[in-house]
Amino acid sequence: MNQDYIKPNDWSIIEEGFEAGRVESSESLFSLGNGAMGQRANFEEQYSGATFQGSYIAGVYYPDKTKVGWWKNGYPEYFAKVLNAPNWIGINVLVNGESLDLFTCKEVRDFRRELNMKEGWYERSFVATLPNNIEMRVKITRFLSISRNELGAINFEVEPLNSDATIVFEPYIDSGITNEDANWEEKFWETLEVKTVDHKAFITSKTLKTEFHATVFMQSQLFRNGSEINTEAKEVLFEEKISFRYTTEAKKGEKVNLHKFGGYVTDMNHKREELTAAAGKVLDNAVDSGFEKLLQEQKLAWAKIWEMADISIEGDVKAQQGIRFNIFQLNQTYLGEDARLNIGPKGFTGEKYGGSTYWDTEAYCIPFYMATKDQHVARNLLTYRYNHLDKAIENAEKLGFSNGAALYPMVTMNGEESHNEWEITFEEIHRNGAMVVAIKRYVDYTGDYDYIPEKGLEVMIAIARFWQQRANYSRQKDKYVILGVTGPNEYENNINNNWYTNYIAKWCMEYCIENLEKVKSDYSSDYERIMSKTKLSAEEIAGWQEVADKMYFPYSEEYQVFLQQDNFLDKEIVPVSELSKAQRPINQKWSWDRILRSCYIKQADVLQGFYFFEDHFSKEDLEKHFDFYEPLTVHESSLSPCVHSIQAAALGRMEQAYQFYLRTSRLDLDDYNNEVKEGCHITSMAGTWMSVVEGFGGMRIRNGKLSFDPQIPNGWKSFSFKINFRNQILKINVAPEKTSFILEGDQNLEILVKGNSIVVEPNNLITV
Template sequence: MKRTFEVQPWNVVSHDLNQDDKRLQESMTSLGNGYMGMRGFFEEDYSADTLQGLYLGGVWYPDKTRVGWWKNGYPEYFGKAINAVNYIKMNIAINGEKVDLATDEISDFSLDLDMKNAQFTRSFTVTKGAAKVAFKFERFLSIEIQELSVQRVSINNLSDAAVDVTVDANMNADVVNEDSNYDEHFWSTLSTKQELDRASLVTKTTPNPFGTPQFTVAVEQRFVTDLAPKAVEQPAADEVSNEFVGSLAAGATTTIEKRVVLTTSRDYDTEAALTAAVQEIGDKVAGISYDDLFAAHAAKWAARWEIADVTIEGSDEAQQGIRFNLFQLFSTYYGDDSRLNIGPKGFTGEKYGGATYWDTEAFAIPVYLGVTDPSVTKNLLKYRYQQIEGAYHNAKQQGLKGALYPMVTFDGIECHNEWEITFEEIHRNSTIAFAIYNYTHITGDKSWVQGDGSEVLIGIARFWADRVHYSALKDKYMIHGVTGPNEYENNINNNWYTNYMAKWVLQYALEILPDVDDKNAAKLAVTDAEKTKWQEIIDKMYLGEADYEGKHIFVQHDTYLDKDLTPVAELDPANLPLNQKWSWDHILRSPYIKQADVLQGMYYFIDNFTEKEKADNFNFYEPLTVHESSLSASVHSIIAADLHMEDKAVEMYERTARLDLDNYNNDTSDGLHITAMTGAWLSIVQGFAGMRVRNDELHFAPFLPKAWDKYHFRFYFRGRLLEVAVDKAGSSVTLLKGEPLTIDLDGQKLELK
């Protein structure tokens, strides 16, 4: 396999500036600090293809996409995270000639994403006539001061004579999104201020016809440099610029630092408060050196890595994969703000609109439960609770009772514009409830489900009780007209996963009701008639089963077994990936599965199924799965590990861990698969290490992949911090912090002190 980036344990490095891979390189070298983020595009202008993207947490705009066949219940708009002010621009000229890596003669090119310290470094040497100059660009987004972006450019004159250097440091609000159909700019500049050695601007999103919030952003740039500031005219109404010039002797080096502070109206009520905050933070950091700012930032990352790092010996590919995944996940979200969530592309691209999907509850929450303080996960639960009015609205739009959580959202209101998602992929509702269960199950903390979380759970239960219908013919409750997790089938009846999870939600709601606190019990007012109806649905929920070629199958939906069940292995490889080669009609008629569907439900409740049930269904469905969803491989890895199918478990781990590093699905150029980056950790901890919680007791049943020499990770469990180590000699679990604990390791009780 030809790789775009080198395999290194802590770094993502490339020495090749290939214009065809430019967008891929930008995705791979993205940075974020939870508050804001950016793709790894160049500071200076680049005249070839590039996707310049800087995004702000919680700042979005309603895309005016509307189709002619709009139906009752459709969302009014498709919300999207919008490109923000380009605040990192730094154009450079040598002897009056602008540096442009698309056309210049360059050598010694290097990109280096340092995952340990969250810094992106780029270096190259450019030759322009007799001038030869080496550049080194460094940048990081501080997690110590989240409103702060820091850049440093080092310029080394390798020529035999002096060269004139000009740096034009610009901030520009004239930006667009590629992945939308806007016919006008969505930022209007309210004010600008351009001084000799600093500049600022304030912008606001334009009014929209849907009444969604407008956002105001204030941003200021300041500098540390020996170059001389030069007075320049403001380049345009929505731009500000500072220019610095100097003559660099042969062999001499100079640097220029750019510090940008950015605040948004999410945190400040008025433009005056925004600009005052920018000024205050700018003054605070003005006297701090680059190295000290970076050290404070790196120290916080070190604290994250101390808990979260998974070390692997024997495979640099596997080691780089897990660290890259955790790095980009934590760059997107670390629980600092309950108003934010985790978009499938995070801050790395525009696809999926930057909005919240069910991925968070299904895949991200288990990781945060394992490697962060429970308060981080609690903020993700609060995010959904705070948006419950939107969930009631969504259900009402469909003519249904209860709460329907959105497939895609920024504010709780469904904002996806495809009918098979908005109307039909309602299985996501159950995963919101499952997240509450998962939090309670792992932490042992019942206060959320007994308090505010109960309103979320009961709202979802009431939705399912209304969404099912009774079949007199079969004396069963059914759910028709849905899309399951396998998005390669739409408008199907009795998707096993959807029905199974709806049944489980109703059962879980009945279980927790007696323990709900008095305040919430009175507010919810669940009647005896409701409870009786819920129990009847539980007892009579239709779940398709069939015997097929010696296997007992939970049938994915009513007509699935009627399809031509040719395995993926028998397809012409030229047809893959299907979503890039086949028509949508062809895909919908095929048996091929985009991601775990039946197996998703078995993954959630893996101990509820017999060994034969898991084996039969895995061996039936996995050969029909094309894994064209980034969320697919980890579920298959975990179930394969549970079945002791170690080679398959490792194969699926490698796919999920290096999905973007190796661009498996040829779709990383438009952004990374952030929520799927949970899969590597899940595959190791729940898969290879066999972590389970049974009857409030923690269990591990580890195995070591053949190509590895050792792996170890740390794990939070009910107020304790544990360390699990697995090598060729066996496995061990150590209690690092907390009260004594008895666990099960490979079937043996082990008391940890």
């Protein structure tokens, strides 16, 4: 049963009514981030019910020792994970000596929370009757500044409703925190210094092992009916915690507000000895500006993001809310200015997957960032992998590969493999191919071919070397085979000749050879440098070509389709439609043994290949494979519905495309997989964007030109989106009878619409 408590709204995520059982889910859905830090929507005040504490700093991680009962050569020693950072949001509130705690209140009414995505703030309000019978109206507004990314701000307002009251606010910072997902219940932070200066509080800590230094800080101001109260705060310092105690009287109906400013500075951006001074400067600037001015600044910063990134849907509120939620979370997670950072599958919304980088970035996220930001943002994402090339070569060496072959990690923070499930760590090698697909998509879209001789070709060579060594010659088949793998469909482990893996391996080697030729003819000095650095020979290149030419692909004559793997048809083929709903999701109801023997597919596998290499196959090929595999797919990966939505649209099956779109866009809002309390599915949200732009908009790059084949779901009046294509911004509006284009730029742009060439002139509406 999907959850349905989120109110449909164009621009906001809204929850009404307090239920303790959904607090953890809402902590995920109402999360905040600004690219540099983020936090779950934990309550500021004390809460004694079930809650999942989570505040995170981008790029700060810890190598938690892998927990397995046995060891294998090449196994990663550590699982790198983003850390629950020191807490700065805490504000204990006492009313006539009684703690405000929604879990122990006699009554909570008019509870409402709103995440305003248009303006980038989160607000929670309620009326609570405390055990001492004082009735309070409370309203809290919070945001993480986009323009000052080390700063967050909170306005905590209380109003006694049935009597005068003594209000105590205790804002605090606390470095004595642990991770929800710690393997060994160990602590990850060591507190180095706890101090206060001029009503400001600072705690400097360092992570164990990785030695990241961070200072968490806070400063508060108290107001009554809008005027500042200069009350003396009592300071309380502990080993790992600082609190300030503000006491004031409030008459019945009088509003008292605490403005709290806090956040983090780290040694990624400041000298260690200057962290406290840097934090003090952030606080001085924040207090000088004040809460309201900072909030206005926030609204303007988000308006600028939405100006480029928004997808507008007319006539379907749930679809509109879904896509904006996805776009909002992507921008909260990563803004693209720092090539040291990347996009974790949960972003700043939870700890599952360790906040690390997966192949999701290359396979799903790059198109979104490429089209909605400047091309340097996508280039930064590619550079992140180039900077990890030596580590990828090291990862391959640990598994017995040689001669500069690289295996990019399934999960990483610093380029080292840190995934702790053998069937994925050793076998899900298809991730290597996504690195090269991302380079091709980037070059095709931006026209920035220089990236290939500058950085990309070295990555391709190392990956081609891996594929040649990983394939082996089968005398029986007179073909090259790739044995013992897990494809994108993780419901089949340790299988032979996964079609997607074999296909992407062949393509990577061929694409590398093609680019070696181009760089040799057009960038001769880069070519000499790369050949010398990699010690690449003509014999080795010929070896790649031989493996690519003789790659084996399992095929069924009976069904006329490529088989997901050699023994796929040994399984009992029963469509998902014949599975009882009580058995779903199978990953929560079945044993792993049963799943592995079933025909059920977690996510697009063969169809993932058809998505990446669409122009290698005819529409009839796609239809045949879609009709064979989709009925067997349970879509229990967040990365599955978006690919199927794009392909259903390509086949003109708009009702099915729309249903998949709804599932991918509302995966977390409606909690399809019954797991949102662990965090939101951030990387698949980029796939949601693709399902509108590439699916319904039919956008492709054909021979360096933008091409569109627009369609619109039933019931939608229109949808529109913008893309930044080679520094020209094109706005597309699709309605049932027509599609219009407006170009912001200073040069004409030739595009294709349903195969016909059209020239769009700057600031001139073209309707097709």
